Amino acid sequence: MMTTKLSEKGQIVIPIELRRKYNIGPGTKVELMDIGGEIVIIPLTVKSPIEQAKGFLKGGKSTRELMKAVRREERRLE
Numbered sequence: 866m867m868t869t870k871l872s873e874k875g876q877i878v879i880p881i882e883l884r885r886k887y888n889i890g891p892g893t894k895v896e897l898m899d900i901g902g903e904i905v906i907i908p909l910t911v912k913s914p915i916e917q918a919k920g921f922l923k924g925g926k927s928t929r930e931l932m933k934a935v936r937r938e939e940r941r942l943e
Contacts, residue, residue: 879906898932901939 867880879889887908889895896907926934 900932900935 867883869877869880871877884890888910889908894909896909898905898907
């Protein structure tokens with residue numbers, strides 16, 4: 866786990882090790898998701914294993930569809 870600080874402008878610095886590992890550079894778009902009370906940052910340059918396998922099995926759901934289903938279930942259980 867790595868720790869970073871939020872600036873007055875609401876910006877965070879992603880440590881260099883993670884930027885290199887996930888090929889994140891200036892202008893790279895990221896998706897922010899609120900999952901179970903945690904903020905998850907997903908770089909849009911790197912496909913998740915689920916996205917990489919998409920098409921492997923017919924009728925598979927996308928990561929976004931799966932996350933929406935998880936959120937619906939969490940709301941239902943509250």
